[in-house]
Amino acid sequence: MYEKATRLFGDDPQVIHLEVGRPDFDTPDPIKAATIAALEAGKVHYGEFAGESDLRQAIVDDVRVRNGIDLTLRNVIVTNGLTHAAFAVTLAAIDPGDEVIILEPYYPQIINKIELAGGVVVSVPLNADNGFAIDAERIERAVTPRTRMIYLVNPNNPTGRVYSRQELQALADVAIRHDLLVCSDEVYERIVFDDAEHISIAALPGMAERTFTLFAFTKAYAMDGWRIGYLIADARFIPALLKITANDVSHVNVFIQAGAVAALRGDQSIARSMVEEDRRRRDMVCQRLNAMPGVVCPVPPGTIYVYPDIKGTGYSSQELADLLLQETQVAVESGAFYGPAGEGYLRLCIGCEPYARIAEAMDRIAAFIDHIRQPRSAEA
Numbered sequence: 211m212y213e214k215a216t217r218l219f220g221d222d223p224q225v226i227h228l229e230v231g232r233p234d235f236d237t238p239d240p241i242k243a244a245t246i247a248a249l250e251a252g253k254v255h256y257g258e259f260a261g262e263s264d265l266r267q268a269i270v271d272d273v274r275v276r277n278g279i280d281l282t283l284r285n286v287i288v289t290n291g292l293t294h295a296a297f298a299v300t301l302a303a304i305d306p307g308d309e310v311i312i313l314e315p316y317y318p319q320i321i322n323k324i325e326l327a328g329g330v331v332v333s334v335p336l337n338a339d340n341g342f343a344i345d346a347e348r349i350e351r352a353v354t355p356r357t358r359m360i361y362l363v364n365p366n367n368p369t370g371r372v373y374s375r376q377e378l379q380a381l382a383d384v385a386i387r388h389d390l391l392v393c394s395d396e397v398y399e400r401i402v403f404d405d406a407e408h409i410s411i412a413a414l415p416g417m418a419e420r421t422f423t424l425f426a427f428t429k430a431y432a433m434d435g436w437r438i439g440y441l442i443a444d445a446r447f448i449p450a451l452l453k454i455t456a457n458d459v460s461h462v463n464v465f466i467q468a469g470a471v472a473a474l475r476g477d478q479s480i481a482r483s484m485v486e487e488d489r490r491r492r493d494m495v496c497q498r499l500n501a502m503p504g505v506v507c508p509v510p511p512g513t514i515y516v517y518p519d520i521k522g523t524g525y526s527s528q529e530l531a532d533l534l535l536q537e538t539q540v541a542v543e544s545g546a547f548y549g550p551a552g553e554g555y556l557r558l559c560i561g562c563e564p565y566a567r568i569a570e571a572m573d574r575i576a577a578f579i580d581h582i583r584q585p586r587s588a589e590a
């Protein structure tokens with residue numbers, strides 16, 4: 211949709227971009243200052259393949275306390291964002307012909323990586339009626355002798371769901387019963403609202419040894435352009451993972467890693483205030499969408515996305531996304547972009563434009579929906 215918006219309208223500031231999934235905040239000053247200081251101190255040479263040990267120690271301290279995963283420096287590799295971590299895991303763990311279960315609606319970027327590794331994507335559609343909750347029985351029915359891994363995104367893009375302990379335990383039971391690996395993308399772990407609790411599946415009994423947990427500084431610290439993240443894995447997997455990361459990029463820039471140390475060790479109040487602003491935007495967007503005829507928007511407990519059900523408008527996801535772009539210059543993503551289970555939904559990012567611009571987008575969408583005089587029935 212971003213490409214479509216740019217093709218139609220170039221960089222016209224009238225276009226409000228709610229389709230791209232990136233924070234609109236600036237990186238907090240202390241992170242920038244630590245990076246600049248590292249540059250000035252001469253941190254411009256080769257570093258450690260797995261990442262600088264002071265950053266890995268900061269990661270160990272943070273992950274142990276916040277995520278409850280027991281680990282040491284030997285379990286950590288610093289990567290160029292979560293994308294690079296996912297690439298290394300799929301190439302290291304998937305052999306040609308191995309099946310990887312993904313949960314639908316899915317984050318599409320993982321599909322190419324699985325296929326590049328020679329793997330076969332097995333998409334398990336989750337049920338919209340229960341908010342796309344993990345359905346362990348359905349997932350277990352998709353397991354075959356070729357299944358190698360289950361890929362999880364928690365908190366979830368696009369649905370905004372933050373999986374409960376019970377859901378994760380049911381998934382963990384399937385993984386343990388069938389001796390499967392789990393790869394858990396937790397890029398939104400810090401963006402949870404109200405009393406929602408993020409739980410890392412690797413913290414559940416018996417899971418650390420079979421789980422790759424992927425994190426990044428990307429969203430919570432507004433560092434998407436910096437390209438820095440990290441993965442946590444059992445020590446037996448680290449040599450294979452390093453074979454990939456060290457051969458494709460050697461290691462992440464050393465001075466950027468100094469900024470990442472400041473992010474983890476520093477005052478978290480700036481990061482918290484960004485989450486608070488995301489919550490304010492989420493509340494406004496959900497309230498506005500729920501007031502529109504034919505639209506039902508569950509309030510997501512995490513991430514920077516809302517995933518409204520638009521079936522009551524009578525339009526398909528792509529039709530409505532295209533119409534909104536053409537008629538209102540508001541770009542949103544079709545829910546079906548995340549797999550057929552997402553048909554009848556849109557995905558709107560509440561993190562990528564300032565509050566006033568998002569409010570303006572809601573005015574335009576509301577006026578457009580009002581303009582569709584009589585909602586067409588879903589069967590029409």
Ligand SMILES: Cc1ncc(COP(=O)(O)O)c(C=O)c1O
Nearest residue numbers: 231291292293317367397426428
């Ligand atoms: C679920 C998910 N994983 C990974 C990424 C990419 O993360 P990074 O920019 O750190 O590679 C995104 C970005 O939108 C995402 O939504």
